[in-house]
Amino acid sequence: MKIVFMETDTLGGDVDLSLFDKLGDVIKYPSSNSNQYEERVKDAEILIINKVPMHAKTLEKAQYLKLICITGTGTNVVDFNYTNSRNIKVCNVKSYSTQSVVQHTFALFFYVYEKLSYYDHFVKSGEYIRSDIFSHFNIKFHELAGKTWGIIGLGEIGRGVAEVAKNFGCKVIYYSTSGKNTTADYKQVDLDTLLSNSDVISIHAPLNDTTKDLISEEELRKMKSNTVLLNLGRGPIVNEQALAKALKEEWIAAAGLDVLAIEPMSENNPLIEIQDSTKLIITPHIAWATVEARQRVTEEVFKNITAFQNGEGRNIVKA
Numbered sequence: 001m002k003i004v005f006m007e008t009d010t011l012g013g014d015v016d017l018s019l020f021d022k023l024g025d026v027i028k029y030p031s032s033n034s035n036q037y038e039e040r041v042k043d044a045e046i047l048i049i050n051k052v053p054m055h056a057k058t059l060e061k062a063q064y065l066k067l068i069c070i071t072g073t074g075t076n077v078v079d080f081n082y083t084n085s086r087n088i089k090v091c092n093v094k095s096y097s098t099q100s101v102v103q104h105t106f107a108l109f110f111y112v113y114e115k116l117s118y119y120d121h122f123v124k125s126g127e128y129i130r131s132d133i134f135s136h137f138n139i140k141f142h143e144l145a146g147k148t149w150g151i152i153g154l155g156e157i158g159r160g161v162a163e164v165a166k167n168f169g170c171k172v173i174y175y176s177t178s179g180k181n182t183t184a185d186y187k188q189v190d191l192d193t194l195l196s197n198s199d200v201i202s203i204h205a206p207l208n209d210t211t212k213d214l215i216s217e218e219e220l221r222k223m224k225s226n227t228v229l230l231n232l233g234r235g236p237i238v239n240e241q242a243l244a245k246a247l248k249e250e251w252i253a254a255a256g257l258d259v260l261a262i263e264p265m266s267e268n269n270p271l272i273e274i275q276d277s278t279k280l281i282i283t284p285h286i287a288w289a290t291v292e293a294r295q296r297v298t299e300e301v302f303k304n305i306t307a308f309q310n311g312e313g314r315n316i317v318k319a
Helices: 018-023 037-041 080-086 099-112 116-124 156-166 191-196 217-222 241-250 291-309
Strands: 002-003 025-028 044-051 069-071 088-093 146-150 171-176 200-202 229-231 254-257 281-282
Touching: 018 025, 018 281, 018 291, 044 291, 069 291, 080 088, 088 099, 099 116, 099 156, 099 217, 099 229, 099 291, 146 156, 146 191, 146 254, 156 171, 156 200, 171 191, 171 200, 171 281, 217 291, 241 254
Parallel strands: 002 025, 002 044, 044 069, 069 088, 146 171, 146 200, 200 229, 229 254, 254 281
Antiparallel strands: none
């Protein structure tokens, strides 16, 4: 089979892709732009992609295509009406980055919650050398124990975050955006209740018609002034213009984001104006990207292709 990687750069140069070479004629492109799609897909039987859009314009010349493998969980780059009409199968990868995203959720949280950027600068600037006492109390921070942690999206990652938050002594409540994920372990509430009662709100939901702009000005104004908002779902779930306003006017205390509406970040993103790192930290969509997770997703794609070649439907997406 002819297998084409359209964008190996999305996996990182340190990930070993040599295992795919045994599966057929494999071509690995570091990246691909729209002017290159037609030529690169035309002979492919299997495409391995992450962000390259899979629709008629990209795939109309891919006459031999049988399988699209996504190196991730999200499938919003695929036009399923088109792929289904051509009987092109699509598979994704699940559960490969759960621990990584849970870990990064708390890394973002503690960075802003404990004002670590301020204290790091206090020491490195030499102020601590000049201090006349052993400690420093100019910027206050609080214990996490006893606070309410609200989770939007109680999938596998949301449940992982809930467990850690509970171990820190938090009361955990959640709002299910789909209504499908329920558990007796934590209290399920409506969105308004979660917004008005949570000290920390972390988002772990997919992007769809229900969740787009789920957190906008109206929702931000319902939060407490000490709330820390974390988005590790998808960028468009949070309205960035409204969030910038909320942080500037101190409706909420801080935010930690790993996802943005446009990635890489747009130069006119209103959040770039907020340079106070005690209020905002943005990481470039790396929550999933530990070394272990990136190797794991590669191995899972390999298993998906092997299963397909053996006539099995591993991780085939039904849509």
